Each structure stands twice: as C-alpha cells, then as structure tokens.
Amino acid sequence: MADTAIPSAIGGSEPAIGRGLKGLLLVAIPVFLVGWLIIYPIIAAILSTLFVDGPQGVHFSTASYQFFFSDPYSRANLALTLWTTGLCAVLLLLVGLPIALYLRFSTSRFADLVQSLAIFPMFVPSIILSYALIRTIGPNGTLDILLNAIGLPKIPSPYLTPWGPVIGLVWDNLPLTVLMLTAGLGSISNSAVEAARDVGAGPIRVFWHIILPRMGNSILVTISFTVLGIFSSFTLPYVLGPASPEMMGPFMLRTFNDLYDPLNAKTQAVISFVFCLFFGLFYVWSIARNQRSQTR
Amino acid sequence: MARLTIESLRKFFASTVAVDDFSLDVADGELVCLLGPSGSGKSTILRMIGGFEQPTSGAIRIDGQDVGRLSPDRRPTGMVFQSHALWSHMNVFNNIAFGLKLRHLPRAEIRRKVEAALELVGLGGYGHRQTFQLSGGQQQRVALARSLVLEPKILLLDEPFASLDQHLRERLREEVRDIQQRLGITTLFVTHGQDEALALADRIVVLRNGQCEQADAPDVIYRNPQTQFVAGFIGQMNFIAANVEGGTFRHPEMSVAIGAQDGPAVLAVRPEALGLVAAEGGAGVTVVRSTDFGSHIMVDVELSDGTRLKAMTSPAMRWERGTRARLVPSAYALYRDNKLVVSGTVGASTAAPAFGAAPLVV
Numbered sequence: 001m002a003d004t005a006i007p008s009a010i011g012g013s014e015p016a017i018g019r020g021l022k023g024l025l026l027v028a029i030p031v032f033l034v035g036w037l038i039i040y041p042i043i044a045a046i047l048s049t050l051f052v053d054g055p056q057g058v059h060f061s062t063a064s065y066q067f068f069f070s071d072p073y074s075r076a077n078l079a080l081t082l083w084t085t086g087l088c089a090v091l092l093l094l095v096g097l098p099i100a101l102y103l104r105f106s107t108s109r110f111a112d113l114v115q116s117l118a119i120f121p122m123f124v125p126s127i128i129l130s131y132a133l134i135r136t137i138g139p140n141g142t143l144d145i146l147l148n149a150i151g152l153p154k155i156p157s158p159y160l161t162p163w164g165p166v167i168g169l170v171w172d173n174l175p176l177t178v179l180m181l182t183a184g185l186g187s188i189s190n191s192a193v194e195a196a197r198d199v200g201a202g203p204i205r206v207f208w209h210i211i212l213p214r215m216g217n218s219i220l221v222t223i224s225f226t227v228l229g230i231f232s233s234f235t236l237p238y239v240l241g242p243a244s245p246e247m248m249g250p251f252m253l254r255t256f257n258d259l260y261d262p263l264n265a266k267t268q269a270v271i272s273f274v275f276c277l278f279f280g281l282f283y284v285w286s287i288a289r290n291q292r293s294q295t296r
Numbered sequence: 297m298a299r300l301t302i303e304s305l306r307k308f309f310a311s312t313v314a315v316d317d318f319s320l321d322v323a324d325g326e327l328v329c330l331l332g333p334s335g336s337g338k339s340t341i342l343r344m345i346g347g348f349e350q351p352t353s354g355a356i357r358i359d360g361q362d363v364g365r366l367s368p369d370r371r372p373t374g375m376v377f378q379s380h381a382l383w384s385h386m387n388v389f390n391n392i393a394f395g396l397k398l399r400h401l402p403r404a405e406i407r408r409k410v411e412a413a414l415e416l417v418g419l420g421g422y423g424h425r426q427t428f429q430l431s432g433g434q435q436q437r438v439a440l441a442r443s444l445v446l447e448p449k450i451l452l453l454d455e456p457f458a459s460l461d462q463h464l465r466e467r468l469r470e471e472v473r474d475i476q477q478r479l480g481i482t483t484l485f486v487t488h489g490q491d492e493a494l495a496l497a498d499r500i501v502v503l504r505n506g507q508c509e510q511a512d513a514p515d516v517i518y519r520n521p522q523t524q525f526v527a528g529f530i531g532q533m534n535f536i537a538a539n540v541e542g543g544t545f546r547h548p549e550m551s552v553a554i555g556a557q558d559g560p561a562v563l564a565v566r567p568e569a570l571g572l573v574a575a576e577g578g579a580g581v582t583v584v585r586s587t588d589f590g591s592h593i594m595v596d597v598e599l600s601d602g603t604r605l606k607a608m609t610s611p612a613m614r615w616e617r618g619t620r621a622r623l624v625p626s627a628y629a630l631y632r633d634n635k636l637v638v639s640g641t642v643g644a645s646t647a648a649p650a651f652g653a654a655p656l657v658v
C-alpha cells in the first residue's frame with residue numbers, strides 16, 4: 001500500500017525505470033558528498049597504512065599495525081580509551097536514566113528546572129567546560145577552598161588523572177543521553193505504567209518489569225551514540241587527562257604534530273575507526289533485530 | 297463482595313476544581329455508571345478511587361476501610377483504562393499473569409486462573425498471542441481479564457470502549473454486564489455516552505462540573521430528571537423558555553396551566569410527549585423537517601421566537617415542510633434555575649409524579 005503510494009505521488013504514471021532514476025538524482029548530491037568526503041578518505045587512509053614507500057618502491061606491509069600492537073605505550077593508550085569509553089557509558093546510563101525517569105513521570109514544577117539544568121551542558125563549549133572543571137575540582141579549586149574553609153583536607157584532584165576526562169565527558173554527554181532516554185520513555189504510556197501499579201507492582205517492579213524491557217532500544221541507541229562520541233573525543237581528554245597514557249584523540253594529534261609521524265598517526269586513526277565501525281555495526285544490527293521482532 | 301463509600305470527595309488541580317463535594321454509596325454487586333460531559337470530573341473520581349490521584353479532601357472507604365492514603369498497588373481495586381494500557385513486550389498470557397506472579401502464586405495455579413479469565417472474556421486459547429496481534433476489542437477484553445483475574449473488590453472502568461466502533465461497543469458492554477452480574481462484582485463504569493449508561497447501569501450518577509446532579513436508576517433518571525441539565529443530557533428533550541403568569545406557562549404557541557409561582561421558567565417536553573395537530577390558517581408552528589425512522593417520524597418544528605422543537609409522531613401521518621401545526625404536550629416538567637419546580641401530565645392532575653410516562657401521542 002505505502003510502497004505504491006509514495007512513488008506514484010512523485011512520478012505519476014512514468015515507467016518504473018524513470019522513477020528510479022529520478023530518485024537517484026534526488027539523493028545524488030548527498031551520496032556524492034559522502035563518497036568524496038568520507039568514504040574516499042577512509043579507503044585512502046587504510047591503503048596508505050598498508051602500502052608504504054620503501055627503498056624498492058611501494059610495497060604491502062603491516063609493519064605499522066604490528067608496531068602499534070606490540071608497542072606497550074600504544075596498547076596502554078588504546079586500553080585507556082576503551083576503559084574511559086566503557087566507564088563513561090555506564091556512568092551516563094546510571095546518571096541519565098534517573099533524570100530521564102524523573103522528567104518523564106514527574107508532575108512537579110521542578111521538572112522544567114531539572115530539564116534546563118540537564119540540557120545546559122549541551123550549550124557549553126568543551127573548552128570552557130574543561131576550564132570550569134579545573135577551577136572547580138582542580139588543585140586549589142573551589143571545592144578545595146570550600147573544604148579548607150570548614151577545616152577538611154583537600155581532595156585528591158582528578159585533574160590530570162584518567163578520572164578527569166571521565167568526569168568531563170560524562171558531564172558533556174549527559175544532555176544528549178537524557179534527551180534520548182526521555183524520548184525513549186515517551187513511548188511508554190501513562191496507562192501502561194498505571195495498569196502495572198494497579199495489579200500490584202511497586203515503583204521498582206514497574207521499572208524492572210514494565211519500563212526497562214521497553215527501553216532496550218533507546219538505551220542501545222543512547223549507548224551507541226555516546227560511545228562513538230567519547231571514543232574519538234579530543235578536547236576534554238587533551239585538557240583534563242594525564243599525559244601518559246593518553247586517549248586516542250590526543251595520542252593521534254601528538255603523533256602527527258609533535259613526532260612528525262603521519263604513518264603511525266594514520267594507523268592509530270584506522271584502528272580507532274575500526275573500533276567505532278564495530279560499535280556502529282552493533283548499533284545497526286540491534287536496531288534491525290528490534291524492528292524484526294516488532295513486525296513479527 | 298464489597299461496598300464502596302465515597303464521602304465529600306474534592307479534588308483541585310491548581311485552580312481548577314475537578315471534583316467538588318462528591319458523595320456516593322455503591323452497594324455490594326451494584327453497577328453504577330458515572331455519566332457526564334467531557335471534563336465533568338468522571339475520570340478524576342475513578343482515578344482517586346484507584347489511587348492514581350490524591351483527593352484534596354474527603355474519604356474513600358471500601359467495606360468500611362479507609363483506602364484514601366493507600367498507593368494503587370495496595371488497593372483492592374482493578375482498573376480498566378481507555379486504551380494503550382497493555383504491555384506490548386508481554387504476550388496475552390503474561391499480561392494477565394503479571395499480577396498473579398507478583399503475588400507469588402504457584403505456576404499451575406497461575407496457568408489455571410489465567411485460562412479461566414481468558415475463557416470468561418471469550419478469548420480462550422489466545423494466551424500465546426502478542427498484544428499487537430489483537431483487535432481493539434480483543435485488547436480491551438484482555439485488559440478486563442487482567443483486572444478480573446486478581447478478583448478485585450471494586451472494578452473500575454474508565455470509558456473502556458470509547459475508542460471502539462458502535463457495534464463492538466454495544467456487544468462488549470453487554471458482555472461486561474453479563475460478567476459483572478455473574479461475578480457479582482461491585483463496579484463503577486465511566487462513560488460520556490447516555491446509551492451506554494442506560495443499557496448497563498443499576499444506577500446512573502450524572503455529573504456536571506465535578507458535582508453530582510442526580511443519582512438514580514436509569515428509568516428514574518429518564519422519566520424524572522431533577523435538574524434541567526439532566527433532562528437535557530439524557531435522551532432527547534425540548535426546552536421552551538417563557539414566563540409563568542397567574543398559574544399558566546405562557547408562550548405564544550404553547551400555554552400550559554401549571555402550579556408554579558410567577559416568573560421566568562423553562563418548560564421541558566420529551567419528543568414522544570409532544571403531539572402535533574394540523575392548524576388552520578397561518579396560526580401555530582412551522583414544520584421544518586420530518587425524518588422517517590420507520591417505527592416513528594421525527595418532526596422538527598420552529599416556533600415564532602426561533603426555538604426548534606422535536607415531536608415524535610406516528611408514521612400514519614405525513615408532515616410536509618412548511619405545514620402549520622399546533623403543539624399538544626401530554627407530559628412536561630418545569631425548571632427554574634436548573635431545579636425542577638413541577639412536573640405533570642396535561643389533562644391530569646399536576647401532582648402526577650411520572651414524567652414522560654404518558655403513552656405516545658399519536
């Protein structure tokens with residue numbers, strides 16, 4: 001029904017081939033741009049790390065990858081990036097889900113205020129956010145001053161430790177997380193929740209048996225998006241993170257800029273890309289699986 | 297087996313008064329319909345009984361026990377919502393079994409109870425279906441089974457069939473009535489459709505602006521409406537506004553001797569109590585339209601002041617558009633400030649209590 005309705009609305013009674021061409025023309029520009037600005041550089045980067053200039057001209061070599069995976073420092077950077085990404089994803093869910101639940105089900109006037117506060121970081125540039133965090137929880141920051149004023153010892157500052165980027169990234173990604181989770185919760189009707197209360201489920205059981213099972217999709221989407229962003233993040237780890245080990249973003253920049261080593265920088269980029277591709281494929285796969293189970 | 301008592305219930309939403317001093321007693325096994333226009337506070341009352349809204353003041357008692365402060369999961373009530381209340385990630389069986397599982401019943405007993413509940417609502421063997429594989433009517437049956445399987449003391453239904461088509465609605469409400477009588481379960485049914493209320497209820501409570509206008513058996517509500525609002529809300533009703541002077545309701549086209557004090561008032565006459573007689577010359581009211589319903593003809597007439605009235609006449613007599621006619625009321629009620637002043641039948645004593653009980657004027 002819908003299949004036939006849409007093309008006929010555009011193409012009238014033209015033959016199918018003509019209509020197909022018209023459709024292709026409509027998407028030609030975006031497809032071309034994607035090919036030119038995204039697909040081509042990816043392939044070029046992959047090829048240039050595998051076919052390198054040697055004394056006997058260009059030849060196939062996996063040396064740069066072998067170096068990456070045998071070099072303890074590179075592996076530590078990758079591990080730190082994965083650790084930060086995973087931890088941030090878990091923390092974002094733990095922090096974002098209660099906020100989203102509150103925003104979805106609260107009828108109080110404070111909901112609007114909470115919403116504005118939760119969305120606020122979205123409009124703060126990362127660099128400003130970084131300095132704000134340094135001023136607050138950095139050495140001799142606001143927190144230390146306050147603690148000092150009431151006679152307590154200073155905190156061990158997370159600034160320049162792996163926890164620095166974690167705190168910054170969670171804060172920075174919270175708005176998107178909350179927005180996506182709230183949107184997911186929107187599909188759960190009030191009466192579905194009330195019906196569960198009615199048959200005897202308390203708030204925790206409602207969450208566990210009614211809300212969570214229907215949140216699967218939006219949690220997956222949320223995690224995929226935040227994980228992709230955090231894995232390749234730059235500013236926050238660069239400013240807040242430790243010098244060694246460092247996350248892949250700063251690592252790439254330093255390899256390229258300070259060490260003048262484009263081959264290894266590109267290798268690091270390809271490896272980061274493969275990880276992100278893996279997350280992306282997982283996302284697409286889970287969405288497709290969910291859609292299939294819904295139209296079963 | 298339970299008795300529901302509501303005392304002086306009030307609910308304010310910010311500055312809106314949703315329910316205002318509402319009291320009601322529902323006897324064991326009784327089916328009471330809350331009937332009223334949209335926004336009259338029906339759902340709010342039901343939701344306060346179910347525990348989904350906190351009353352601003354007043355008491356709700358079930359078998360004498362005050363449940364007003366209990367959360368919904370602790371109340372012996374079962375609610376069927378208008379729609380979208382099934383859990384789409386569970387199949388039909390699990391939807392119904394959920395409440396029983398929360399009560400940690402043995403597996404075999406859950407299976408037996410769920411199957412019995414499905415049989416009860418006419419969906420035997422549908423347990424393995426997904427909820428989105430059901431039609432709207434079947435979904436509401438599952439919702440009903442889900443509530444009934446827990447054997448609540450009070451069953452609450454909030455316009456459960458409002459989103460279904462007419463035929464299905466009629467069939468389902470008969471089934472609900474059957475089930476309710478078989479189980480003898482005390483039931484409160486919210487509807488804005490008078491047909492539904494008249495067909496289902498042991499007693500109808502007519503609501504308006506959060507207040508009870510009248511609570512009576514369907515036939516009493518229909519024949520003896522205590523307020524002008526109820527008279528107009530249930531069934532079809534003609535209203536004619538004029539003055540009472542010297543014991544007579546005086547309108548150029550309809551004068552009725554009436555035992556009421558002088559002053560402005562509204563005369564109410566049901567179409568079936570309003571007869572038409574052909575008038576000679578240019579006198580009388582004008583026939584605007586006549587609609588043949590087979591068993592009777594509904595004739596619309598226009599008064600000289602522009603008021604439109606409906607008269608139900610016998611199919612034996614044809615009324616052409618433009619014809620002049622004289623109005624012959626056989627039963628009436630007189631309202632002033634929404635309150636009933638007097639009712640009676642023409643030609644009989646005005647003290648006669650029954651309104652509309654007169655035979656069709658043919």
Ligand SMILES: Nc1ncnc2c1ncn2[C@@H]1O[C@H](COP(=O)(O)OP(=O)(O)O)[C@@H](O)[C@H]1O
Pocket residue numbers: 309312313314332333334335336337338339340341
């Ligand atoms: N959650 C709410 N917040 C504010 N006002 C409400 C709320 N629920 C109902 N109301 C108001 O209370 C009145 C009665 O509503 P309701 O009980 O839903 O009426 P009905 O079910 O008879 O259509 C309406 O004026 C409605 O706007």
Ligand SMILES: [Mg+2]
Pocket residue numbers: 338339340
């Ligand atoms: Mg309602």
